[in-house]
């Protein structure tokens with residue numbers, strides 16, 4: 001575990017809901033000190049990717065400078081040290097998700113690969129013509145396209161649960177559309193475009209009462225709220241390292257062991273086999289069966305450090321902090337004349353998606369950039385959400401654990417500049 005106990009006062013370390021000391025936390029993220037276009041950086045693009053803390057950077061550096069060799073296969077010391085660090089990250093991910101076993105933790109490139117793996121290895125053999133796969137209207141493209149591809153191949157129907165004007169999944173429609181033909185459900189835990197938090201535990205309970213397995217796309221949830229896959233009872237849960245203050249090119253897929261055991265490999269190659277001959281190949285045990293080829297060794301170790309970092313701070317404290325900044329931001333931005341929020345769900349994480357009159361979101365983003373403020377503009381890989389709200393794109397400010405109310409004030413000043421320019 002990384003030493004970040006300095007973030008907490010010694011006599012209060014047990015209190016999970018102590019406010020975050022953002023000033024200290026910000027010192028862990030060197031990039032937040034930099035200036036952009038001569039202004040102090042205000043980084044509000046966390047839903048796209050998060051910044052990296054020194055603990056993660058140090059872990060990656062150490063992996064390359066002192067502990068680097070290929071993993072699993074070597075008898076030499078360095079390979080054993082690297083393997084220990086690499087497998088240590090699996091343990092950290094198990095702890096992070098409260099998974100029943102480290103065998104249920106598969107290293108993937110990110111949430112996108114996690115979903116594709118499940119579509120390909122779990123769902124493909126289980127569906128045929130007339131069957132249905134259920135998703136919602138608020139999904140990221142990564143939780144739409146793999147299912148579309150599979151449906152096209154198998155003649156299966158993709159059924160989409162509508163969302164209301166607030167950007168919430170309509171529960172009655174979900175109940176109506178979940179039927180005897182539903183063979184699989186894949187749902188986002190939190191929408192990246194709207195911030196809506198889906199009632200995934202409820203969804204899973206309903207699906208399981210009909211024997212339907214559920215995948216949760218946790219790309220936007222893992223950094224923002226405590227996830228317990230045993231409590232959720234999810235069949236599969238996936239998230240990306242780069243959204244939990246970790247490296248790109250690495251992510252986690254959790255799957256129940258019984259499912260993983262029953263699934264064919266996703267890709268063939270080294271490491272996923274136990275023996276190969278031209279008359280036949282036997283596959284390695286889980287989780288290695290799903291990890292073909294040399295993995296992202298240093299990235300995995302870096303992800304382990306990031307998971308330690310946020311686990312030690314506490315996801316409940318992070319969630320409470322982000323909610324406070326979100327509420328402050330919602331109130332502050334609602335004072336901007338002509339600003340309309342896209343996504344006003346009652347259960348919402350730190351996403352402020354909005355449009356202002358007929359000002360193009362790209363213009364908003366470009367003007368804010370002049371002030372050192374980084375937000376995202378566009379469709380956020382969620383074109384169907386944009387269509388649902390009748391907009392081309394939105395401006396989106398998205399929060400992370402290091403964001404402050406002062407940064408929201410800076411955003412408001414930036415938006416006032418936008419209004420002045422377009423007056």
Ligand code: PMP
Nearest residue numbers: 110111112140142192219220240
């Ligand atoms: N799902 C959601 C909800 C996301 O926000 C994202 C990333 N924006 C993804 C899936 C895909 O994640 P990645 O690109 O890291 O694989």
